Ligand SMILES: Nc1ncnc2c1ncn2[C@@H]1O[C@H](COP(=O)(O)OP(=O)(O)OP(=O)(O)O)[C@@H](O)[C@H]1O
């Protein structure tokens with residue numbers, strides 16, 4: 101064979117094959133998305149659409165996908181199309197299919213009601229066959245036959261209604277029941293993932309290019325499902341929370357924008373109960389914690405990475421900070437209650453909460469700042485030193501600016517965590533379940549100058565304050581009742597507000613990081 | 623040290639074989655003679671290096687180097703890769719102190735004062751002995767900020783808020799300094815209309831010249847340059863060479879180069895280091911390139927090895 105034909109860059113006579121494979125990839129994607137939709141309850145499998153039950157339709161789709169995929173493999177193996185398969189599908193695929201078919205064999209045997217020994221045996225035989233079929237034939241058979249068979253089996257089960265809406269399986273030892281509306285989407289998603297992958301390999305003509313396309317489709321589908329779970333989660337809270345959040349909201353009139361849920365307290369007099377005190381409390385808690393943790397954390401990081409001798413001491417500090425970051429928040433809360441509260445007037449107070457959350461935030465700021473500072477190239481330090489600039493000036497004007505994006509990332513992550521903390525606030529900050537508007541801390545207006553030490557006082561820092569996560573917790577433990585109408589709606593609105601507050605802090609952090617990145621790089 | 627004649631029988635054999643002249647046990651077959659490096663520079667000595675030894679952990683990178691570097695002249699350091707030229711250069715402004723594994727013995731006298739004695743102010747030393755690194759290392763800041771960085775940090779030009787409020791800020795002198803430095807480094811024409819752009823966006827050769835400008839802005843007495851023209855095209859290279867010659871009017875310049883032509887063109891005296899970190903010959907540049915004493919130096923210069 102001449103080298104020219106061997107390495108031809110454009111392959112001919114494959115367009116219809118490629119077209120069929122591309123269609124199969126597309127269909128797999130659609131089936132996967134539908135399966136995802138039914139799993140997260142956007143689509144229902146029970147009511148028949150156009151006379152056909154959704155699960156039956158998906159079964160037929162899977163069946164044809166499975167047959168198609170096996171067909172791609174055979175067409176390639178029998179030489180009808182020009183492909184570049186490798187001698188074997190590879191050990192990874194072989195092991196994966198062994199596991200898949202072991203599980204399928206065992207499940208089927210178990211569902212039929214065979215005993216322990218026999219389901220094991222059936223699983224092992226199925227796994228062994230799958231291993232042989234994947235590993236020994238050429239890649240085009242090895243990666244299509246086992247995948248297609250999964251789809252065919254699943255398709256038959258769905259199309260014939262063996263697994264369907266009414267299906268249920270009592271898992272005796274788990275004390276739980278598996279229902280059809282969970283099983284159907286799982287089968288559909290799994291089988292379509294496999295056919296999508298196998299069809300993508302066929303589309304790429306197997307070999308290196310086929311594996312590339314296969315991996316791409318696999319990753320794409322998995323990312324799709326992860327993203328949709330995330331989006332679904334947020335959408336769930338948003339949909340549930342919007343009525344509460346916008347209760348009584350109006351634009352125009354005297355105040356231009358009237359948003360009672362955010363600007364009212366929960367007193368009897370207010371016609372719309374709001375979360376103002378808790379909102380203000382959370383914002384102040386976060387600001388206080390950041391003001392405390394960022395300077396100390398960054399300062400400690402500078403000392404540890406620029407001044408301290410790298411060795412046992414810094415290692416110990418590193419382990420300790422990592423440990424502190426993973427310490428449960430209730431432990432920080434207890435520390436705050438036992439150590440800080442007696443020092444700030446012996447009752448729960450905003451400042452005790454700020455400091456407790458600050459202590460929680462400190463390790464993460466320290467860890468990420470240290471990483472960011474160590475990541476600054478030594479060339480900058482050398483260049484600065486060679487210009488006769490002292491170490492401290494170098495740190496201030498070269499090292500820290502270059503580390504700011506990394507430090508900001510740490511603060512963003514940390515704020516996300518502390519803003520939603522409930523336990524430490526419960527123990528240190530307190531506040532009522534449904535505080536009236538007057539209970540909101542007015543930190544800025546609260547400063548008072550006095551003639552005797554400490555000269556400046558701020559009583560609102562020393563008062564118990566509510567915070568969004570705490571209020572949510574308190575509402576739920578109070579059985580979602582109280583002197584407000586529709587407490588359920590109120591609670592969801594509260595949750596959405598908390599989510600938005602965290603997002604706003606994120607946005608501030610990301611904007612800061614963007615600004616400094618841009619300054620550093622363009 | 624045996625007093626073998628450099629052109630003895632072994633040497634002849636090796637030369638006919640056209641190979642490096644070290645025997646299997648690592649001992650150099652040819653003798654290095656102390657008088658080959660004992661060059662009387664004539665002018666006033668700016669830097670006097672005596673018995674300088676540098677180890678990186680167990681690696682002996684520089685062996686017992688002694689040389690006098692005269693004021694207001696260009697001294698070229700040449701030698702094969704890895705022979706310790708950068709190491710030597712870094713000893714002259716104590717940048718080697720920053721490498722943890724490095725241990726340095728010997729003395730380096732700047733205007734008669736040992737820079738390795740206790741109590742030396744490194745910040746002050748490095749203000750007087752500037753350095754341009756082998757690989758360009760601009761700060762991730764604007765071109766202008768890169769050039770004015772040194773003077774700003776030294777308080778020579780004040781740009782802070784306080785200085786502006788009290789009227790001490792002098793934006794014109796900064797402008798002037800940036801322009802002058804960039805002009806001398808042959809970069810002004812290319813960047814004059816984008817001084818606010820980030821320096822990392824410059825090409826490698828432009829970054830190299832920016833680093834030269836940054837060093838010049840501090841106005842040191844001695845300028846150490848480690849292959850300042852390695853990433854430059856012939857035109858920029860000749861501009862940098864002109865700059866080096868020009869600098870020698872006022873400054874003491876020590877320049878590492880891999881280009882024999884460059885060393886021959888710009889330098890007054892040349893030091894040849896050979897593999898193993900020894901200074902083999904140090905003399906007037908003409909003498910080194912036309913009639914070196916050492917056979918190995920002659921081989922290196924004529925491209926036979928290294
Ligand atoms: N930071 C360091 N740590 C350990 N060893 C080093 C270090 N820097 C240099 N060396 C070693 O010292 C020797 C001399 O290195 P040096 O950088 O001075 O060579 P050079 O003459 O500048 O070479 P080149 O022409 O390639 O730049 C080399 O063997 C190198 O491996």
Ligand SMILES: [Mg+2]
Nearest residue numbers: 707708756848
């Ligand atoms: Mg070097």
